[in-house]
Amino acid sequence: MAQRAANKSRLGALPWIAPALVMILVFVVWPAFEMLRTSFQEVGSTGAVKGWAGWQNFATLIQNPDLPNVLIRTIIWVFGVVFFTMIISLPVAQLLNAKYPGRKVVRWAIIIPWAASLVMTSTVWKWILDAYYGVLNKIAMDLHILKEPIDWLANTKQSFVWLMVVAVFVSIPFTSFVILAGLSTVPHDIMEASKVDGASSWQNYRAIIFPLLRPSLFVAAVINLINVFNSFPIIWVITGGGPGYETDTTTTLAYKISFRDQDVGQSASMAAINFAIILVFIGLFLKASKNQEQS
Amino acid sequence: MTTLVVPKRHKRFTGKKVSLTISAWTMGFFFFAPYLQMLLTALKPKEEITAIPATYFPKKWAFDNFIGVWKEIPLMGFLKSSFIISLSATIIVIFIAVPAAYYVARNNFRGKKLFLLLVLVTQMFAPTALVVGIFREIVKFHLVDTYLALILIYAAFNMAFSIWILSSFFASIPQEIEEAAWIDGCSRFTTLTRIVLPLALPGLVTAFIFTFIAAWNEFVIALTLTSSPEREPLTVGLTSLIGQYQVQWNYLFAGSIIAIVPVVILFAMIEKWLVGGLTAGSVK
Numbered sequence: 001m002a003q004r005a006a007n008k009s010r011l012g013a014l015p016w017i018a019p020a021l022v023m024i025l026v027f028v029v030w031p032a033f034e035m036l037r038t039s040f041q042e043v044g045s046t047g048a049v050k051g052w053a054g055w056q057n058f059a060t061l062i063q064n065p066d067l068p069n070v071l072i073r074t075i076i077w078v079f080g081v082v083f084f085t086m087i088i089s090l091p092v093a094q095l096l097n098a099k100y101p102g103r104k105v106v107r108w109a110i111i112i113p114w115a116a117s118l119v120m121t122s123t124v125w126k127w128i129l130d131a132y133y134g135v136l137n138k139i140a141m142d143l144h145i146l147k148e149p150i151d152w153l154a155n156t157k158q159s160f161v162w163l164m165v166v167a168v169f170v171s172i173p174f175t176s177f178v179i180l181a182g183l184s185t186v187p188h189d190i191m192e193a194s195k196v197d198g199a200s201s202w203q204n205y206r207a208i209i210f211p212l213l214r215p216s217l218f219v220a221a222v223i224n225l226i227n228v229f230n231s232f233p234i235i236w237v238i239t240g241g242g243p244g245y246e247t248d249t250t251t252t253l254a255y256k257i258s259f260r261d262q263d264v265g266q267s268a269s270m271a272a273i274n275f276a277i278i279l280v281f282i283g284l285f286l287k288a289s290k291n292q293e294q295s
Numbered sequence: 296m297t298t299l300v301v302p303k304r305h306k307r308f309t310g311k312k313v314s315l316t317i318s319a320w321t322m323g324f325f326f327f328a329p330y331l332q333m334l335l336t337a338l339k340p341k342e343e344i345t346a347i348p349a350t351y352f353p354k355k356w357a358f359d360n361f362i363g364v365w366k367e368i369p370l371m372g373f374l375k376s377s378f379i380i381s382l383s384a385t386i387i388v389i390f391i392a393v394p395a396a397y398y399v400a401r402n403n404f405r406g407k408k409l410f411l412l413l414v415l416v417t418q419m420f421a422p423t424a425l426v427v428g429i430f431r432e433i434v435k436f437h438l439v440d441t442y443l444a445l446i447l448i449y450a451a452f453n454m455a456f457s458i459w460i461l462s463s464f465f466a467s468i469p470q471e472i473e474e475a476a477w478i479d480g481c482s483r484f485t486t487l488t489r490i491v492l493p494l495a496l497p498g499l500v501t502a503f504i505f506t507f508i509a510a511w512n513e514f515v516i517a518l519t520l521t522s523s524p525e526r527e528p529l530t531v532g533l534t535s536l537i538g539q540y541q542v543q544w545n546y547l548f549a550g551s552i553i554a555i556v557p558v559v560i561l562f563a564m565i566e567k568w569l570v571g572g573l574t575a576g577s578v579k
Binding site for chain 1: 312315316318319320322323324326327329330332333336344345346347348349350351390391392394395397398399402404405406407410412413414415416417419420421423424425426427428429430431432434447448450451452454458508511512514515519529530533534537544547548551554555558559561562563566569570571573574
């Protein structure tokens with residue numbers, strides 16, 4: 001104990017946490033600061049800073065004719081994907097939790113989209129959706145749902161729906177495992193007692209299990225909001241945000257403006273707005289965790 | 296050896312149980328199906344890939360695609376880059392997260408809350424959100440198109456998970472065990488390496504595997520910061536093949552399978568710890 005006290009008194013926590021702190025400051029805080037600063041600078045296409053630009057970059061961004069649609073699409077993207085992910089993950093978690101032969105194999109199968117590289121998952125979806133050689137058209141035609149093959153990615157609205165389907169597909173595993181963890185905290189005797197009372201399983205679910213799952217659901221929803229908002233590989237691989245900017249979200253738009261159109265200033269202002277949105281989500285998350293601590 | 300025979304209720308295979316099993320298996324198959332399609336495409340000979348109408352199964356199973364892939368695409372180079380980057384980032388994370396997690400688990404100190412908040416915020420920020428800033432910083436450091444840039448960034452952004460998971464493991468080890476070691480004359484450092492770390496081995500393994508996979512799968516930063524093919528990791532290297540004139544889907548997917556299978560197995564091993572680490576800060 002004496003040693004502990006001695007250890008505490010001199011340098012305190014610093015030798016232990018300093019490396020972590022340095023990494024965070026240099027590679028997370030600094031880029032964030034650099035990005036915010038760049039959004040107020042005039043930057044040439046080579047990346048050289050020409051001087052301060054005030055709010056000019058933001059003005060250029062607001063006048064960007066593609067921005068309104070990208071904003072609307074981003075809202076649809078984020079809330080649509082998270083909503084369907086949550087709704088589907090609830091029964092998926094029930095199925096992962098129930099007892100039947102081969103449950104372990106089913107759990108492994110659901111882990112795959114979570115573990116596998118998003119880029120590769122997106123690539124195979126692009127291939128599945130291919131107009132000529134894709135297996136989706138083959139299945140649809142064999143089942144007589146379609147007479148002719150469809151180019152699923154030809155029409156912007158349609159391809160955006162497919163992007164959302166893929167995003168839901170890859171978000172369900174994490175979400176259902178969080179809900180599964182929540183289900184395991186539902187005390188067994190509570191379930192048994194309500195069964196004895198003769199409550200049907202649906203009544204059971206709504207009245208007893210669902211309220212107990214609420215904290216896990218909230219956490220899963222907020223983490224999903226952030227992840228889906230930041231989602232990049234799905235859109236990038238399958239449509240590239242195109243044609244034009246017609247399937248872009250603010251995240252892919254910021255990337256495109258910067259690394260394709262070479263307008264670093266405008267891109268930084270888009271990214272700064274994205275940054276602020278994520279901060280709001282993080283605030284929600286912190287609030288959720290506080291509430292949980294209290295309960 | 297005596298066998299205890301417990302009279303069991305007769306197992307009933309009711310309709311409910313059967314429909315539950317069928318729906319669960321169907322669901323499992325649905326999540327597996329895209330990867331099955333990946334595998335089946337990887338096993339088709341070149342001429343069957345572009346057959347119209349498409350086929351479900353290869354007519355001729357081209358298992359040699361998994362040999363040919365090494366010659367047809369620079370898979371070895373991509374694997375090497377991915378491996379060097381992921382392993383280095385992981386080792387850095389472990390060396391940085393262990394002391395921080397240990398101290399956080401065992402001590403209260405001024406600024407602890409602030410430090411943990413900073414860690415949590417780091418976890419929430421995917422590098423995608425900061426890629427514009429990261430690129431400008433890396434240009435300043437003259438580290439564009441180096442392994443080092445990717446290694447450092449992956450280490451920084453994936454540290455949080457390891458700090459959470461390790462500190463929860465450290466906190467679960469009784470303090471008395473350590474105190475006994477101190478009385479026996481062990482220094483704080485040897486206590487950590489000889490007593491605490493072996494006890495927290497599952498946590499270390501989880502942190503190691505998680506960081507490795509996160510780095511292995513990362514795409515945006517690698518896409519932005521690498522420009523020469525020999526330094527491209529798998530995610531960027533394989534997708535760059537799509538842009539080329541004729542996509543060799545069978546080789547592309549053979550490469551993807553080789554990249555995915557070990558990762559899925561490792562991920563399944565640490566599955567039970569994952570949720571706790573990823574929702575840390577809220578689930579205590």
